[in-house]
């Protein structure tokens with residue numbers, strides 16, 4: 001059973017998302033000195049800014065210095081490139097924090113060769129796997145209009161990523177969403193995580209939300225994740241994205 005929360009107001013969505021993240025943070029800090037969380041790219045980063053930085057009631061509750069931040073997926077580009085998920089998170093969230101706040105952020109090593117060569121890309125993925133903790137407290141995820149999440153794409157061509165059981169981080173090549181080369185968490189990382197949380201907003205997500213929640217098309221990585229790890233999976237969605245969803249059973 002997946003927990004789905006549907007919002008009509010954006011501020012309500014981001015506030016509740018922030019409450020959820022802070023709750024996961026507090027639970028983790030009761031057991032460990034750090035909160036280990038991973039983030040994805042795309043519109044999620046903007047929602048994170050809204051709930052963790054701009055929301056004045058939540059911002060003081062975020063214990064940034066106790067966060068260990070990882071990336072659920074990353075595009076293989078220099079960290080200063082506009083397409084870099086780390087670069088976007090730095091620009092849109094980290095750079096907006098008071099300068100005294102130091103956050104431990106574990107990003108892809110862009111000093112490794114970014115020459116597009118298969119061996120280089122596999123090495124970038126393997127090196128990132130080395131710095132991942134055994135398990136994350138929370139994995140924050142987006143959902144593309146084709147039902148992908150992280151850089152786990154639907155379709156036969158990308159099945160190798162969903163079938164991966166040994167590597168925890170894999171090189172995704174020929175990504176249908178540019179840029180074409182990426183590194184991504186594989187299912188074993190999601191399996192070990194304490195909680196998974198998707199955020200999906202906007203009308204571009206209407207058809208895919210119907211496929212995920214009504215049709216439950218298991219060819220979609222997001223449906224597979226709901227099925228395999230539903231007990232620890234939450235979705236924060238808005239009315240627009242959920243306009244075509246009929247089911248009440250998740």
Ligand SMILES: O=C(O)[C@H](O)[C@@H](O)[C@H](O)[C@H](O)COP(=O)(O)O
Pocket residue numbers: 040041042043044073074075085141142143144145148149150151177
């Ligand atoms: O690096 C990436 O491309 C992302 O991690 C990707 O998985 C993203 O989360 C989804 O494509 C949703 O993106 P939007 O929310 O922008 O549609």
